Amino acid sequence: MGTRVLRTSLCDMLDIEYPILSAGMGPNTLGEQTGAPVDLVVAVSEAGGMGVLGGSGYSIEELRDAIREIKSRTDKPYGVDLLLPKNIAGIEEMAAMGAQELPLSQVIATLPEPYRAWIAQMRSDLDIPEVEIMVRTDTTTMRPQEAVAVCIEEKVPLFCAGLGNPGWMVEEAHANGIKVLAITGNTKNAKRMADSGIDLLVAQGHEAGGHTGRIGTMALIPPCIDAAYPIPVLAAGGIADGRGLAGALAMGCVGVWVGTRFLATTEGGASDTIKENIVKATDEDTIVSTMFTGKTLRAIKSSFHDAWAASGLEALPFPMQIMISSALFQGFMQANIADYIGGFAGQAVGTIHEIKPAGEVVDDMVAQAADILTKKLPDSVKAE
Numbered sequence: 001m002g003t004r005v006l007r008t009s010l011c012d013m014l015d016i017e018y019p020i021l022s023a024g025m026g027p028n029t030l031g032e033q034t035g036a037p038v039d040l041v042v043a044v045s046e047a048g049g050m051g052v053l054g055g056s057g058y059s060i061e062e063l064r065d066a067i068r069e070i071k072s073r074t075d076k077p078y079g080v081d082l083l084l085p086k087n088i089a090g091i092e093e094m095a096a097m098g099a100q101e102l103p104l105s106q107v108i109a110t111l112p113e114p115y116r117a118w119i120a121q122m123r124s125d126l127d128i129p130e131v132e133i134m135v136r137t138d139t140t141t142m143r144p145q146e147a148v149a150v151c152i153e154e155k156v157p158l159f160c161a162g163l164g165n166p167g168w169m170v171e172e173a174h175a176n177g178i179k180v181l182a183i184t185g186n187t188k189n190a191k192r193m194a195d196s197g198i199d200l201l202v203a204q205g206h207e208a209g210g211h212t213g214r215i216g217t218m219a220l221i222p223p224c225i226d227a228a229y230p231i232p233v234l235a236a237g238g239i240a241d242g243r244g245l246a247g248a249l250a251m252g253c254v255g256v257w258v259g260t261r262f263l264a265t266t267e268g269g270a271s272d273t274i275k276e277n278i279v280k281a282t283d284e285d286t287i288v289s290t291m292f293t294g295k296t297l298r299a300i301k302s303s304f305h306d307a308w309a310a311s312g313l314e315a316l317p318f319p320m321q322i323m324i325s326s327a328l329f330q331g332f333m334q335a336n337i338a339d340y341i342g343g344f345a346g347q348a349v350g351t352i353h354e355i356k357p358a359g360e361v362v363d364d365m366v367a368q369a370a371d372i373l374t375k376k377l378p379d380s381v382k383a384e
């Protein structure tokens with residue numbers, strides 16, 4: 001008995017021991033390192049799950065370097081997650097400015113006056129510095145075709161599309177022995193993605209950290225499994241321990257895709273302040289807003305959300321809104337104003353009470369889920 005009960009078809013497909021994937025997590029805002037860096041990928045893959053690199057904020061060359069570093073540090077399979085948005089508002093204008101990198105202040109200067117005025121007002125009211133960072137027009141998100149080409153050349157074992165339908169690259173991926181995973185927040189897209197030839201689908205519920213949809217995980221999984229059949233489904237959103245893993249498997253998922261829990265690990269890419277915020281937060285402390293990126297995104301509620309709501313401004317389309325949030329966020333980080341920092345995270349914060357090594361998270365999840373699934377009907381299962 002024991003951990004053998006956790007061996008699903010996902011383990012065979014990806015050649016991993018346990019059906020646990022650490023989610024691809026990109027940078028919190030411009031200038032921050034990725035949430036799912038090489039260290040986290042290696043730790044999760046070495047522990048028997050599969051680590052997935054958050055590749056959305058990297059340049060094309062950094063992506064290639066990160067993939068090669070993973071290969072040099074582990075023989076275990078791993079994944080790479082990129083965002084493949086349909087429309088990238090403002091990027092042509094930025095590219096027309098003629099550089100691969102632009103000072104953020106230069107991009108901000110092109111925004112409508114009410115946004116510029118609000119940023120200036122916030123800086124003055126809170127006495128935060130204007131931190132100059134470089135906006136890249138050459139990230140993987142801005143150059144999806146080239147980024148995908150790197151993943152194919154490097155023959156990454158699993159390619160994950162965090163945003164958008166990866167149908168256009170599936171054939172080439174398969175020809176190179178690469179499996180393809182897509183993520184959905186509703187049943188309509190589950191069907192569309194399954195029909196496009198992918199190998200795996202993540203059904204990510206409203207509870208999730210980062211970009212998120214409107215349907216709760218529990219209500220999303222059954223219709224997604226039906227719509228995607230026979231493409232296997234992984235559950236995401238609110239899963240932070242073995243109870244969540246056991247629940248997802250019992251509902252017919254082949255595994256789990258876990259973000260917030262792995263962000264708050266020793267190897268997770270969040271800053272120390274954000275990791276502490278995750279540990280301190282309760283299940284009621286997150287909020288969904290378009291303030292950070294222009295798309296609905298769940299983060300720990302902070303005074304930044306209140307100030308944005310009070311501004312009366314409409315969010316700009318993705319990714320231009322990121323310029324606005326980054327212009328201030330970097331100042332909050334530098335001045336270390338914890339009240340305004342929050343951090344991208346899901347409702348699973350209510351289950352996370354300590355920062356520990358990612359390998360331990362995998363071990364604990366496995367032990368608890370195996371224990372639950374080998375019992376008859378469990379009584380209420382309480383954390384240690």
Ligand SMILES: Cc1cc2nc3c(=O)[nH]c(=O)nc-3n(C[C@H](O)[C@H](O)[C@H](O)COP(=O)(O)O)c2cc1C
Binds near residue numbers: 204237344
């Ligand atoms: C800090 C952070 C960054 C994220 N960035 C990405 C990303 O770049 N690509 C992506 O596919 N999903 C991203 N997500 C969503 C995760 O991949 C995952 O679906 C989600 O975290 C699962 O829900 P959970 O946080 O409740 O575990 C991000 C989530 C967080 C918390």
